[in-house]
């Protein structure tokens with residue numbers, strides 16, 4: 001199975017968990033744009049220098065530069081049998097650039113969309129609380145702690161909410177996500193490469209669906 005998996009899903013849809021499972025069980029590396037740009041900040045290649053030069057001017061990184069970064073990273077040995085893309089493509093222009101890269105690398109592109117209603121995504125994210133001691137994640141709606149706002153293992157410790165998880169921030173993130181992603185969903189749907197999975201179930205069940213799609217789609 002030589003495949004590029006474009007993993008899509010709103011914040012809180014459980015995309016991260018699925019990416020980790022795919023990486024563990026199918027051995028496909030997860031390539032996230034965030035990680036790539038963090039790595040480039042430390043690197044001393046000509047491409048890294050070019051990226052830093054653009055960033056220092058405060059300008060946006062162009063699609064052309066992003067695809068070159070993706071190209072350089074995914075031409076490495078670990079991506080030979082395919083890879084999972086997270087955070088790329090973000091636009092249909094980038095999606096068409098990815099088509100050319102896929103042809104060059106001999107991979108097939110499949111888009112997996114982990115779908116969940118917006119009300120649930122809001123609760124999953126705004127309800128999230130974390131124990132600062134052990135890192136255990138609770139949710140006031142779906143997995144409340146035994147004691148009010150305290151960790152089950154560390155009852156003396158108050159749970160914290162990440163600043164990204166506040167209601168106002170989540171609303172903005174979900175709206176931005178919706179605007180960006182809808183054209184991409186249409187793009188992959190039109191070329192019959194969009195596979196939708198129901199993100200409302202147990203992560204294990206969602207994973208089984210994804211694996212069945214990927215192995216059945218050759």
Ligand SMILES: [Zn+2]
Pocket residue numbers: 131132133134135136151152153154
């Ligand atoms: Zn704890």
